[in-house]
Amino acid sequence: MVQILKVHGSENQFFILDQTKLKQQLSDEELKQLAIKICSPKTGLLHGSDGLLVVNDSKYNDCIGQMRVINADGSEAKMCGNGLRTVSRYLSEKFDKVEFKVETLENNLTVKKSQDLAEGLPTFSVEISPISFAKKDLPFNYKDKSQLIDDEVPEFISGQTFTAIAVPNPHLISFVKEVNKADLGKLGKLGKLLNDPNEYFPEGVNVSFAKILDNNKLFVQTYERGVGFTNACGTGMSATSLAFAIIHGDKFDYTKNIEVFNPGGMVQTNIQLNAVPEKSQIRLIGNATFTHKIEISENDLHVAKLSKVDIKITGEEDNYQNFVKSLNK
Numbered sequence: 001m002v003q004i005l006k007v008h009g010s011e012n013q014f015f016i017l018d019q020t021k022l023k024q025q026l027s028d029e030e031l032k033q034l035a036i037k038i039c040s041p042k043t044g045l046l047h048g049s050d051g052l053l054v055v056n057d058s059k060y061n062d063c064i065g066q067m068r069v070i071n072a073d074g075s076e077a078k079m080c081g082n083g084l085r086t087v088s089r090y091l092s093e094k095f096d097k098v099e100f101k102v103e104t105l106e107n108n109l110t111v112k113k114s115q116d117l118a119e120g121l122p123t124f125s126v127e128i129s130p131i132s133f134a135k136k137d138l139p140f141n142y143k144d145k146s147q148l149i150d151d152e153v154p155e156f157i158s159g160q161t162f163t164a165i166a167v168p169n170p171h172l173i174s175f176v177k178e179v180n181k182a183d184l185g186k187l188g189k190l191g192k193l194l195n196d197p198n199e200y201f202p203e204g205v206n207v208s209f210a211k212i213l214d215n216n217k218l219f220v221q222t223y224e225r226g227v228g229f230t231n232a233c234g235t236g237m238s239a240t241s242l243a244f245a246i247i248h249g250d251k252f253d254y255t256k257n258i259e260v261f262n263p264g265g266m267v268q269t270n271i272q273l274n275a276v277p278e279k280s281q282i283r284l285i286g287n288a289t290f291t292h293k294i295e296i297s298e299n300d301l302h303v304a305k306l307s308k309v310d311i312k313i314t315g316e317e318d319n320y321q322n323f324v325k326s327l328n329k
């Protein structure tokens, strides 16, 4: 039997599969089929999840592991901020280390155990990088624009402005006055438009609406590529924090972390803004909660058969819910 974990960062839900524990690794097609089955609220375990995080050995000497991110629809993403915190905790406990590097598809990222945000809430801080605004890195096509920074794009939504940032997965951010039901309707419509085959973002994009609550205090809701609405998107909140620091500098205090509220809770971001925005540094700090331990046979994993599993609750979710109750929104 093999153990997989159900985990979350700000209620952005994942399963973690450590392939180093398997006799034979799953092929890419098997990983895709497993993600589609296990993440679905209908066919999956524990009401499904937003993605499958795959841990492998790293090919780099200075990294203690590799993380791959498979979205709920089976597509692979270059990065996942909330997911990286949970994988960091997993690797931290596996190798008894508090600061190390993790290989991701495009970059080797520094991660570290942080001071817990609340009692019983394991907290990790992860580097979000590289950053790019370039049309080729998102990629996007819009008129003759080489980048989008606080630009009006009436073809998306009139009266709103948009910023596109790759970290390195693609994000489109719009600051709005409110995130009410009507705004969520607009976000869902735009998210779907830009993730179905379309002329603007040929590889799709994660779309976030952000409300500025106060100085260094944001609320962010994301429609994720490969998933749909999620409780939180770590790279989305990171890219939004950078956009906030650039566009709304009067409300940004660089000496303090930014509090980013989301439908699943709250994380912090730390932005070290550089005169060359691509050279800025972003860290994402938040919970890494393990909610369930699941035993499954290796053969069943290979064929995405989920009918014979043994599930144990860890009890950590109570601590997370206490943290959410304590938040001062």
Ligand SMILES: N[C@@H](CCC[C@H](N)C(=O)O)C(=O)O
Pocket (backbone or CB within 6 Å): 012, 050, 051, 069, 071, 076, 077, 078, 079, 080, 081, 082, 083, 169, 170, 206, 224, 225, 226, 227, 230, 232, 233, 234, 235, 236
């Ligand atoms: N939820 C993640 C992002 C996961 C990948 C994303 N859906 C994409 O396709 O880029 C996060 O916390 O960053």
